[in-house]
Amino acid sequence: MIDQKASQRVEELRAQISAELEKDNPDWRVIENAGREVVDSDPDAVRFSVDAAHIQRLGEQLVGRQETAVSELIKNAFDADATEVLLTFESQNAKGGTLVIEDDGSGMTDAVIRSSWMRISTDAKSVEPRSPIFDRIRAGKKGIGRFSVQRLGEELMFETRPRGLPFGFRVRFQWDTDFIVGSDLHDVFNRIERFAKAPDDHGTRLEICRLRDAWPTPAIERVWRSVILLQPPFIAQSLLVSGAASPVTQATNIDPGFRVNINGTSKEEKVELFSLERSFLSQALAKITASIDADGSAVVKVFSDKLSVNDETKVEKKYTLTGPVDLEASYFIYQRDTLSGMNMAVAANMGRNFGGMRIYRNGFRVLPYGEQRDDWLRLDEDVSRRNLLIPANNRNFFGQVLLDTDKNPLFEETSSREGLLENEAFDELRAFARWALEWSTLRIASARNRKRTAGERGFVREVNRPSELIKRIIENKPEPTASEPIISKIQFLEVQDAVEAYEKHVEEERASALEYGEMLRILASLGLSISVFGHEVKGAQGALGTDLMLLKDLIDEMPDGALRQEIEAQFDELQIASDRLFDIGGYIAGLMSSTESRALQELSVKGAIERFERQFSEYMTKQNIIFHVRVDESHLRTAPMHASEFDSVLLNFLTNSIKSMKKAKVSERHVSIDARLIGDLIIVGFEDNGVGIPPENEERIFMPFFTTTMGTEDDGVTGPGTGLGLKIVSDIAESYGGSVAVAVPTNGYTCRLEFSVLAKK
Secondary structure, three states: OHHHHHHHHHHHHHHHHHHHHOOOOOOHHHHHHHHHHHHHOOOOOOOOOOEOOHHHHHHHHHOOOHHHHHHHHHHHHHHOOOOEEEEEEEOOOOOOOEEEEEEOOOOOOHHHHHHHHOOOOOOHHHHOOEOOOOOOEOOOOOOOHHHHHHHHEEEEEEEEEOOOOOEEEEEEEEHHHHOOOOOEHHHOOOOEEEEEOOOOOOEEEEEEEEEOOOOOHHHHHHHHHHHHOOOOHHHHHHHOOOOOOOOOOOOOOOOOOOEEEEOOEEHHHHHHHHOOOOOOHHHOOEEEEEEEOOOOOEEEEEEEOOOOEEEEEEEOOOOOOOOOEEEEEEEOOOOHHHOOOOOHHHHHHHHHHHOEEEEEEOOEEEEOOOOOOOOOOOHHHHHHOOOOOOOOOHHHEEEEEEEOOOOOOOOOEOOOOEOEOOOHHHHHHHHHHHHHHHHHHHHHHHHOOOOOOOOOOOOOOOOOOHHHHHHHHHHHOOOOEOOEOOOOHHHHHHHHHHHHHHHHHHHHHHHHHHHHHHHHHHHHHHHHHHHHHHHHHHHHHHHHHHHHHHHHHHHHOOOOOHHHHHHHHHHHHHHHHHHHHHHHHHHHHHHHHHHHOOOOEOOEHHHHHHHHHHHHHHHHHHOOEEEEEEOOOOOOEEOOEOHHHHHHHHHHHHHHHHHHHHHHOOOOEEEEEEEEEEOOEEEEEEEEOOOOOOHHHOOHHHOOOOOOOOOOOOOOOOOOOOOOHHHHHHHHHHHOOOOEEEEOOOOOOOEEEEEEEEEOO
């Protein structure tokens, strides 16, 4: 029955088509609709259809922000070889206003309107990646930018004047009334009109009516910000052309640049107002340039005339996915001594509004990189967490990364034009840009004698005393005259800066001393508690030993059987635990005894390590640890030091190794200690096969209270982790002329710490 009805319907449609074709003026839409229904009734084939409301969704979902929509339309003018685009807002302070965008580009022919403008997601710009007159690289290639007009307003009057033709074309689009849910996109037609014009008149005019959003002054300022930064600010000045554009012919192919005018204000005037290039970027403390060549080799350069820095480094890593990349940045520190007299508040405000590292692809900006809340290089995150102590927020940089479609084919914008696809090439680009900026700013910090990372040890900042500056001013000051003051305002400001810097230095030293004092108080209280513990254990040793002997005699008198066997097993465990307790008690008592005299003595390194091994051999056996000692030079002796401090170093290393190996869940745990003489230092190496130490923590592990083992299992010896152990080791090493550091482990091990002290003279 269904097949019969379908066949009957097909016959009706064929008759309708035949009747329409016999007319003098057939209605081709009727024929097209009937023909499409015949094709769709084919029982052996299906095809997609498109709801007319899909046009609405494209505009709303692919273009999220109104500034992005305007930027996309400006890019279209650029692609059409326009030299100027004019934006005029009318009644824009409330919804329902009008925006007219007009350019002097090449315009569109009837065929281009049908094949490109009216075709969703066309590949026309991919097929022709460069513009025909000025050979510009196309800014858009996905064929969706035109739907920005739907995002902006309810109605569009599209008017285009193709170059060289005596007529133009006009099309009206009613987005909200024609493209509605339930209608087939094939059934929505827009009438195209022709109008007369001069052959040399060319360009495109978009009149967007009934704007969906209000455009108050702050919104238009955001558009200006987007326009100014649409192309890289370092080269924007070279693209500006004063006065009217000179006539352009296809024979010259000289690109005169691209100008934007919004409500009568030109881009040149606005750039002057923001003063990005001329009055601000020239005040940068340093200039950073970096590049990746076609072979993946990277180089980074940093130059600062103010600090006499001109450094360059070649990156060891190869960047095989990015393709050739260029990076440029101006680096600012918003302090009086780095701004050469520029107002700090003004400079800081510029940083907040315009700072950041932007990405430009084919000469046009890719959002959101470099926006105020964007942190694609994770600079703000690391500065806020004090992983970096140098000024390295996004607002400290004014720069860009330059990409090109031909040279960097793995980088593609998302369909919403809000960012690049985050593939492996993007990850590689991010790592390169971050490394280049961090290396450069660390070089500047070093030149300024500033602490660079939270874990940088042994750092001593040079601070000029205010009295030295005043003395220098007096010595260099000529005799005062009636017309000249004894001390100028500039010299007063120098003294003020010196006083503020010195006060800040004193406060930092005071804070550091308080923190260190707090650590010492904690250690002192721990030391007293441990001393009492050791004394009590030693005092209880005799009584507990006697009780255990009596208990053993009672067990021996019990008849054989399961109960006696169970009690004997429990007794053996109790005996082992008590022996371990007495070992620890004796160890602590011995440490306290050797420390009480405060006498320093030369230590045999091999003897101290072997004694430590014997003391903890039972515990290490219980922990399934295979212990290796490699000290071939038995004559090695340290400079005079406390034996308890040397033991404390080894114990801290051991407890950390045990935690690391537990975390790694290795079946066979290995710990190795070696010692050797290098110059006048004895180097003690301690290795394990645990999880190792991440590179970012290699300096931080020696900071007080830094720990990665909070909440871990406490077995009575290793402890839960307080973050003080390796800080104590570091202080012991430094107090005896040595140091402690993470080193490269030998084969079979994943972590190596090296502790050094002065050898016996």
